[in-house]
Amino acid sequence: KALLSEEITKKIKQTTEESEQRYDLEMEQLGCDLDHVHLLCSFHPKYSGGQIVRLFKSITARELFKTFPKLKQELWGGEFWSDGYYLATVGERGNWKTVEQYVQSQGKKPEDMQLRLL
Structure with a gap:
């Protein structure tokens, strides 16, 4: 449901920003569409992704x-x-920037996004 x-x-x-220090994690990007969320974060290896x-x-x-x-109703x-x-993992030397840009683009309408030529 949206x-x-x-x-x-x-x-x-x-809420996520308030939890960062307590749980030793860093939310690099958080992107929301109407019915789902994308996170790009770094966290201490004592935690699993799950x-x-x-x-x-x-x-x-x-x-x-x-x-x-x-809301509960x-x-x-x-x-x-x-x-x-x-859940997927990315490294800083790999496709980190690509994933970061993807997460940043969540929730934006196609007409809000600028097309770039390579």
Whole structure:
């Protein structure tokens, strides 16, 4: 369901920024479309990628329900995030910049994006 309005996206970003120091992670980019989120982050190797995803989902859902109590009524089963996720790793020498640009472009309409010639 398309729930990621501008207001909700802003709260997700704020909550994520507040969690960075506590969990020793750095959200490099966070891009939201209407029904999904893309993250590009760095984190301490003591955490697995799955732990970071679960952490992100639980903290943001809790804060969203606190800030927007009526949101829970709009959701099937009262859960904000679906169970699934896709996780990939990138290195700074590999395709980091490509992934960063992709995440930055999330939520932008095609007419908002400028075409560049190579």
